[in-house]
Amino acid sequence: xxxxxxxxxxxxxxxxxxxxxxxxxxxxxxxxxxxxxxxxxxxxxxxxxxxxxxxxxxxxxxxxxxxxxxxxxxxxxxxxxxxxxxxxxxxxxxxxxxxxxxxxxxxxxxxxxxxxxxxxxxxxxxxxxxxxxxxxxxxxxxxxxxxxxxxxxxxxxxxxxxxxxxxxxxxxxxxxxxxxxxxxxxxxxxxxxxxxxxxxxxxxxxxxxxxxxxxxxxxxxxxxxxxxxxxxxxxxxxxxxxxxxxxxxxxxxxxxxxxxxxxxxxxxxxxxxxxxxxxxxxxxxxxxxxxxxxxxxxxxxxxxxxxxxxxxxxxxxxxxxxxxxxxxxxxxxxxxxxxxxxxxxxxxxxxxxxxxxxxxxxxxxxxxxxxxxxxxxxxxxxxxxxxxxxxxxxxxxxxxxxxxxxxxxxxxxxxxxxxxxxxxxxxxxxxxxxxxxxxxxxxxxxxxxxxxxxx
Numbered sequence: 001x002x003x004x005x006x007x008x009x010x011x012x013x014x015x016x017x018x019x020x021x022x023x024x025x026x027x028x029x030x031x032x033x034x035x036x037x038x039x040x041x042x043x044x045x046x047x048x049x050x051x052x053x054x055x056x057x058x059x060x061x062x063x064x065x066x067x068x069x070x071x072x073x074x075x076x077x078x079x080x081x082x083x084x085x086x087x088x089x090x091x092x093x094x095x096x097x098x099x100x101x102x103x104x105x106x107x108x109x110x111x112x113x114x115x116x117x118x119x120x121x122x123x124x125x126x127x128x129x130x131x132x133x134x135x136x137x138x139x140x141x142x143x144x145x146x147x148x149x150x151x152x153x154x155x156x157x158x159x160x161x162x163x164x165x166x167x168x169x170x171x172x173x174x175x176x177x178x179x180x181x182x183x184x185x186x187x188x189x190x191x192x193x194x195x196x197x198x199x200x201x202x203x204x205x206x207x208x209x210x211x212x213x214x215x216x217x218x219x220x221x222x223x224x225x226x227x228x229x230x231x232x233x234x235x236x237x238x239x240x241x242x243x244x245x246x247x248x249x250x251x252x253x254x255x256x257x258x259x260x261x262x263x264x265x266x267x268x269x270x271x272x273x274x275x276x277x278x279x280x281x282x283x284x285x286x287x288x289x290x291x292x293x294x295x296x297x298x299x300x301x302x303x304x305x306x307x308x309x310x311x312x313x314x315x316x317x318x319x320x321x322x323x324x325x326x327x328x329x330x331x332x333x334x335x336x337x338x339x340x341x342x343x344x345x346x347x348x349x350x351x352x353x354x355x356x357x358x359x360x361x362x363x364x365x366x367x368x369x370x371x372x373x374x375x376x377x378x379x380x381x382x383x384x385x386x387x388x389x390x391x392x393x394x395x396x397x398x399x400x401x402x403x404x405x406x407x408x409x410x411x412x413x414x415x416x417x418x419x420x421x422x423x424x425x426x427x428x429x430x431x432x433x434x435x436x437x438x439x440x441x442x443x444x445x446x447x448x449x450x451x452x453x454x455x
Contacts, residue, residue: 008049083124148191155325169195179319182369185290201245209251227276253293327424
């Protein structure tokens with residue numbers, strides 16, 4: 001095998017005789033041999049080997065394990081995907097197990113059986129290659145399933161929402177996002193802003209339900225110095241702060257009637273008046289709003305102005321709940337896990353099969369926000385490398401919904417849902433998806449074409 005193509009192997013061993021023996025035995029590897037901690041760390045930085053064999057008894061502590069453990073800790077910190085195989089001399093199995101608890105892949109006993117050690121190293125190299133391939137696949141799948149720059153989805157229902165937002169982004173129309181709490185309305189509003197010709201301006205968000213009614217007018221329109229007790233200086237409101245950009249009004253249904261009139265005037269004339277002033281200030285701000293309330297019912301009850309509704313809702317985009325986006329829950333869960341594990345618990349590497357099954361079965365009444373919070377908690381609480389269903393603290397799945405009366409339609413709906421779930425859980429891998437569904441690859445390809453699904 002060409003030296004350039006040989007897998008890199010780092011041997012950390014201070015015995016000159018064993019060094020020579022290993023160098024001769026492993027001609028199929030690009031072997032670097034060192035005998036102390038500083039040289040090991042330097043070689044790790046320079047060569048980035050997939051596998052390291054490490055004698056725990058290194059100078060200046062050849063009869064102990066402190067120096068070898070220090071090397072192991074340094075490798076795990078610098079390059080945690082490295083497979084480290086440690087040597088346990090003189091029957092020191094306890095030290096080897098302690099090393100595995102600190103991140104080592106496996107151990108071998110001295111005196112060295114070259115053939116047995118070769119099997120361990122070969123297995124470690126294969127595992128390292130598989131994990132690298134999985135990481136590359138996950139990154140590729142994550143990129144392919146992003147819409148509007150940062151939103152992750154593989155569901156056609158959500159892709160249609162994103163395409164609608166992209167089409168209206170560069171127009172001047174007002175957009176209203178309708179959806180349950182936690183469906184990602186602010187993320188979509190930010191995506192609209194970033195896809196528009198206003199992306200260079202500010203994106204300002206305000207939750208109208210979170211601000212007391214007596215303060216909301218000042219928050220939106222600003223105030224002059226002395227306009228009320230505590231107004232010690234002139235302050236711009238959110239509408240002015242978003243000039244040249246986009247203002248996102250979340251829970252717009254909570255704006256009181258007297259402020260609805262003032263907001264309507266801004267939308268009609270594009271001017272505002274600060275609290276305590278009669279001067280009209282022209283402002284070029286695009287409004288995007290959202291609510292989970294039924295505004296049409298509020299109009300009928302006289303709690304929301306019909307003329308304001310039609311000004312705000314020139315384009316209405318209805319956002320599906322997470323339960324209406326088959327396959328998205330595990331896809332989003334994996335993205336959240338990758339982020340939270342890096343921040344809070346690097347030992348966590350993924351989900352156990354029972355966790356993915358629980359994520360699939362849960363109805364997610366709190367939508368993406370609930371999913372994010374549960375994955376965050378599970379990542380912190382997980383004691384092993386894989387998050388389990390118990391870590392997620394999900395109860396039993398809810399019962400089935402109303403069945404379709406037409407058997408063919410029901411079968412197609414079930415096929416679509418199961419295929420999309422399996423594709424998401426296997427990260428788009430056709431072989432794994434077919435195996436999961438218990439069908440052949442050609443049958444799966446036929447079903448994907450038949451139902452116009454994306455692999």
